[in-house]
Each structure stands twice: as C-alpha cells, then as structure tokens.
Amino acid sequence: FLLYEVEKMYYDKDEWDKEGNRLIDATTLMRYRMSDGYEGLCTVNGEIVTEPLYWEVLPLTKDTYLCRYKDASAGVIVNSKGEIVKHENS
Numbered sequence: 001f002l003l004y005e006v007e008k009m010y011y012d013k014d015e016w017d018k019e020g021n022r023l024i025d026a027t028t029l030m031r032y033r034m035s036d037g038y039e040g041l042c043t044v045n046g047e048i049v050t051e052p053l054y055w056e057v058l059p060l061t062k063d064t065y066l067c068r069y070k071d072a073s074a075g076v077i078v079n080s081k082g083e084i085v086k087h088e089n090s
Helices: none
Strands: 005-016 022-033 037-042 056-059 066-068 074-079 084-089
Touching: 037 056, 037 066, 037 084, 066 084
Parallel strands: none
Antiparallel strands: 005 022, 022 037, 056 066, 066 074, 074 084
16 A cells, blocks of 8 residues: 555653653554554554554654554554553543
C-alpha cells in the first residue's frame, strides 16, 4: 500500500539536563499515516510492523507505543515487535 506520511517519534526520558529540562530521545519505530488518517508503526527502513489499524499512535518509551482506535476510548500498548502488551480503556 501507499503511505501518506512517515514521521520520527520522540519520547520523554526519565532524565533531566542541568537546567531542569526533561531529556527526549528517538523511539525505535516510526509512525506512518495513510491518506484516510489511520496510523501504524514501521521500522526506519520502511518495514511495516503494525497494520494501519489505529487512529492515533503515541510514543510512551523507546520501545512502547499507545495505539488508540477511532471513535473509541480504548486502545492498546504495543511493543517494538508489534505485539500487544496491554489493553487500555480510558
């Protein structure tokens, strides 16, 4: 399939600099978006890790991502292998 947009993601580390600013770092995977707005995860080499099943993908840590479904308060936490590690209900 044809991707609409690919984006590098960053997460907040549990470390601060000398001025008290929280440090950020790049995640293992990148977020891709389809023309219909659905998102998924891929490697930096463009290999698809998850299908575009999610309406929003947010980085939690270097290797975990909160993936929310469209029109639902539910989502899943996915690891960098694309495996669901936890179900989330807001």
